[in-house]
Amino acid sequence: MNIDNIKKQFPIFNNKVHNNDLVYLDSANSSQKPQVVVDRIYDFYTKEFSNVGRSVHYLAVAATNLYENTRSMMQKYINAKDPNEIVFTKGATEAINLVANTFGQKFLEEGDEILLTELEHHSNYVPWHYLRKLKGIKINFAEINNDGEITIESIEKSITPKTKMIAITHLSNVTGAILPIKEITSLAHSKNIPILIDGCQGAPHLKLDMQDIDCDFYAISCHKMYGPTGLGVLYAKKKWLEALPPYQGGGGMIREVKKEGISFGDLPNKYEAGTMATAQVIAFGESIKFLNQIGIENIEKHESELTKYGEEVLRKNNSVKLVGNPKNKGSVLSFTLDGIHAHDIATILDEDGVAIRAGHHCCQILHDKLGLTATARASLGVYNTKEDLDKLNESINNCKKIFDR
Amino acid sequence: MNLKELYQEIILDHGKNPRNLKKTENFNKDAKGHNPLCGDKVHVFLKIDENKNISDISFEGSGCAISMASASIMTDLMKEKKENEVKELVDDFLKMIKDSPEMKSKIISDDEKTKLMSLSGVKQYPMRVKCATLAWHTLTSAMNNSQEEINTEKFD
Numbered sequence: 177m178n179i180d181n182i183k184k185q186f187p188i189f190n191n192k193v194h195n196n197d198l199v200y201l202d203s204a205n206s207s208q209k210p211q212v213v214v215d216r217i218y219d220f221y222t223k224e225f226s227n228v229g230r231s232v233h234y235l236a237v238a239a240t241n242l243y244e245n246t247r248s249m250m251q252k253y254i255n256a257k258d259p260n261e262i263v264f265t266k267g268a269t270e271a272i273n274l275v276a277n278t279f280g281q282k283f284l285e286e287g288d289e290i291l292l293t294e295l296e297h298h299s300n301y302v303p304w305h306y307l308r309k310l311k312g313i314k315i316n317f318a319e320i321n322n323d324g325e326i327t328i329e330s331i332e333k334s335i336t337p338k339t340k341m342i343a344i345t346h347l348s349n350v351t352g353a354i355l356p357i358k359e360i361t362s363l364a365h366s367k368n369i370p371i372l373i374d375g376c377q378g379a380p381h382l383k384l385d386m387q388d389i390d391c392d393f394y395a396i397s398c399h400k401m402y403g404p405t406g407l408g409v410l411y412a413k414k415k416w417l418e419a420l421p422p423y424q425g426g427g428g429m430i431r432e433v434k435k436e437g438i439s440f441g442d443l444p445n446k447y448e449a450g451t452m453a454t455a456q457v458i459a460f461g462e463s464i465k466f467l468n469q470i471g472i473e474n475i476e477k478h479e480s481e482l483t484k485y486g487e488e489v490l491r492k493n494n495s496v497k498l499v500g501n502p503k504n505k506g507s508v509l510s511f512t513l514d515g516i517h518a519h520d521i522a523t524i525l526d527e528d529g530v531a532i533r534a535g536h537h538c539c540q541i542l543h544d545k546l547g548l549t550a551t552a553r554a555s556l557g558v559y560n561t562k563e564d565l566d567k568l569n570e571s572i573n574n575c576k577k578i579f580d581r
Numbered sequence: 582m583n584l585k586e587l588y589q590e591i592i593l594d595h596g597k598n599p600r601n602l603k604k605t606e607n608f609n610k611d612a613k614g615h616n617p618l619c620g621d622k623v624h625v626f627l628k629i630d631e632n633k634n635i636s637d638i639s640f641e642g643s644g645c646a647i648s649m650a651s652a653s654i655m656t657d658l659m660k661e662k663k664e665n666e667v668k669e670l671v672d673d674f675l676k677m678i679k680d681s682p683e684m685k686s687k688i689i690s691d692d693e694k695t696k697l698m699s700l701s702g703v704k705q706y707p708m709r710v711k712c713a714t715l716a717w718h719t720l721t722s723a724m725n726n727s728q729e730e731i732n733t734e735k736f737d
């Protein structure tokens with residue numbers, strides 16, 4: 177795997193940041209886009225544009241086929257059983273809201289419980305919180321251990337007879353912990369509890385097989401997978417998509433509309449109301465091709481080596497404290513520096529062209545638990561190299577120098 | 582102004598060793614402020630005497646160097662100021678941070694202006710402007726006896 181060649185496919189790296197080469201270490205937030213994805217959006221709008229699924233003219237039929245083609249590619253990419261188990265949404269956030277809203281409506285009653293973990297991103301907490309107000313349900317949080325991991329024991333301990341749904345992250349966007357989702361799924365199913373995986377950080381880095389994992393729902397954010405913004409995917413088992421009510425109402429998702437009543441369309445249209453992010457869906461097909469060309473196994477290997485290297489480099493740096501120490505860790509290096517606030521770190525690193533994120537990374541529950549208000553986070557993508565991590569370390573030392581003056 | 586100038590000695594000095602970081606005894610006005618994006622928190626305490634002078638001012642809180650330095654410099658500056666002067670200085674400072682090249686107020690010395698101008702480097706980092714202005718919005722809130730916590734996300 178030649179990273180130079182891969183990096184060349186990303187036009188962003190032709191630009192300088194404050195006169196420095198860009199060291200992009202913010203892929204957990206959003207990944208950069210390869211040229212093929214950018215071109216595909218341009219080509220679609222300039223040569224092929226039409227709305228999908230509504231008209232019978234040439235362009236409309238062609239656009240519909242392209243749109244549905246990405247659905248089939250995604251089905252294969254994550255090994256779902258049926259293309260209709262792939263629902264396009266505006267992001268992972270909408271995917272989780274869709275499940276919380278429709279599942280809550282139909283299956284939850286006062287006193288029922290949802291089990292989350294302390295690692296969850298706000299988008300896998302706030303949608304469930306609404307049900308607290310609306311339905312009087314209770315939310316429980318499985319606790320992390322000292323290494324910032326969630327173990328199967330921690331989940332098992334937190335399940336009660338009232339647990340009606342388990343919703344957990346695949347890979348923590350702060351500690352990098354990879355959760356044993358297959359084992360947790362099997363535990364959940366042994367107690368007849370459905371499970372939703374927030375796969376935002378899993379999907380760009382790990383090989384996915386929905387039939388093997390056997391989870392009920394898996395939420396994906398396409399802009400973190402080298403794809404366009406404004407697009408996400410909800411994988412859901414067909415039995416759920418059939419059983420749950422529709423989410424949003426509007427054009428495209430109905431069968432028959434009368435003054436007296438309405439009947440809803442079949443899958444996948446039932447959950448895709450209104451004009452969808454057509455260009456993004458079509459361009460996302462190129463992201464899947466891009467990932468397939470490199471091979472997700474190769475990406476996993478490359479990023480896992482880089483993560484280990486990054487941990488080593490930062491551990492050797494006495495001023496750096498890594499956040500969490502999970503045995504099974506993916507692509508995320510969060511840290512603090514004694515006496516320097518994360519936002520000051522990020523601003524100073526930025527001057528060197530090193531792009532990281534600082535703050536609570538939409539995980540306030542976790543930061544409260546760790547007793548931290550903010551952390552700095554370097555996160556990796558397929559285009560990163562060991563040199564990037566050396567630059568990170570150098571820039572951290574520069575930061576120390578400025579503050580120690 | 583580049584970054585090296587933003588993190589110049591005066592900001593680092595005040596940021597690392599903030600002045601007036603305590604709770605004023607017998608304070609008669611106070612307000613809290615929060616910057617949810619960074620997690621910066623500040624609580625400003627005022628003691629205002631019968632002549633409407635600020636006889637003491639202090640703050641408690643935690644956050645980045647910019648927010649701590651700003652609160653530290655601000656509290657130094659506001660001691661012994663009159664209520665109406667406080668308002669003038671806050672307005673002048675917020676204007677300077679937003680778009681004005683300098684501070685116009687005649688109440689403070691050129692030296693004091695230079696100190697405040699050291700914070701103007703945040704102009705080119707819009708996300709950080711909120712760090713620099715948090716204490717100042719919170720001070721206004723305390724002066725107005727507002728019970729509501731200042732939240733930087735509610736300002737532009």
Ligand SMILES: Cc1ncc(COP(=O)(O)O)c(C=O)c1O
Pocket residue numbers: 204205266267268269270297299300345347348349374376377397398399408538
């Ligand atoms: C773990 C996790 N869940 C959910 C989200 C939300 O994804 P999106 O903003 O694409 O809806 C993110 C992205 O920040 C994330 O990292």
